Amino acid sequence: MLLILVVLDGSNNGKPHWVQTTVNLDDHIILPRLDPAVSASDPDKAVEDYVSSLSTLPMDRSRPLWEFHFLDFATSEATSTTVLRLHHSIGDGMSIMTLLMASSRSTADRARLPAMPPLPRRTGAIYQQRTRPPLSSIGDYLAWIWSYFVLVWHTLVDIALLNATLLFLRDPRTMFTRVPDKVKSPRRKRLVHRSLNLDDVKLMKTAMNCTINDVLVGVTSAALSKYYFRKSGDAKTKRIHLRSILPVNIRPLSSRQTYVTKVETGNQVSILICPFHIALHDDLLEYVHKAC
Structure with a gap:
């Protein structure tokens, strides 16, 4: 499997650049071993503590800058948790979410891509387009210019x-x-x-x-x-x-x-x-x- 990698190797005037490399999935699919007693007593805090610990660890620049961490225990909101850690040079939040969506399939039709939710309808009073009041006097006209x-x-x-x-x-x-x-x-x-x-x-x-x-x-x-x-x-x-x-x-x-x-x-x-x-x-x- 080939993927692009950001490297600093002295070429390109010392600036980071992209090269192709071979991916070893064992380096990117991580199943951490956590204390079962801790994850059972307060699973939500265990997830937060684990994600917090990742923020203190630098990413290994000798391989592609992305990792999947699978926490296989139930929390108050899910049966398991997946933590995706990657470098921002790969993409922003929207591009990564659409990448994950494109990698999945609809449960009703395995051959069909999932559909994005429709755009929200903004019907509140704050979203109503304001019309210009009638300029019936010089004061109204001056107030309109003043705005x-x-x-x-x-x-x-x-x-x-x-x-x-x-x-x-x-x-x-x-x-x-x-x-x-x-x-x-x-x-x-x-x-x-x-x-x-x-x-x-x-x-x-x-x-x-x-x-x-x-x-x-x-x-x-x-x-x-x-x-x-x-x-x-x-x-x-x-x-x-x-x-x-x-x-x-x-x-x-x-x-x-x-x-x-x-x-x-x-x-x-x-x-x-x-x-x-x-x-x-x-x-x-x-x-x-x-x-x-």
């Missing part, structure tokens, strides 16, 4: 903040701040997941007239706030300025089914700088309100 000035002003402020962030603007040092590469940190990266009821998220979205993303950002802000003040012991009135980079897929959603039938690897992503509101509120909905 464009406000839009331009906010755009310029966002551009200025982005450039300042790239050049010198930094968030205050907290337990969430990324440690520089040159500094060895004993902190282990940890991936923690929680499943939410989508109906509850939609109910909150409708009640607060916002988007699902706003609700999720608000929930994340609430969780980070609770964690920060519990761990740091700071005063509850203290407010922390924290921003995060969120990757965004820029492939057109209308062609997701095309990606299943014609898989395209590589990266087509952009980023958003998302501020998180870190503070303590008695009303948890205040976090969602701040995110809207």
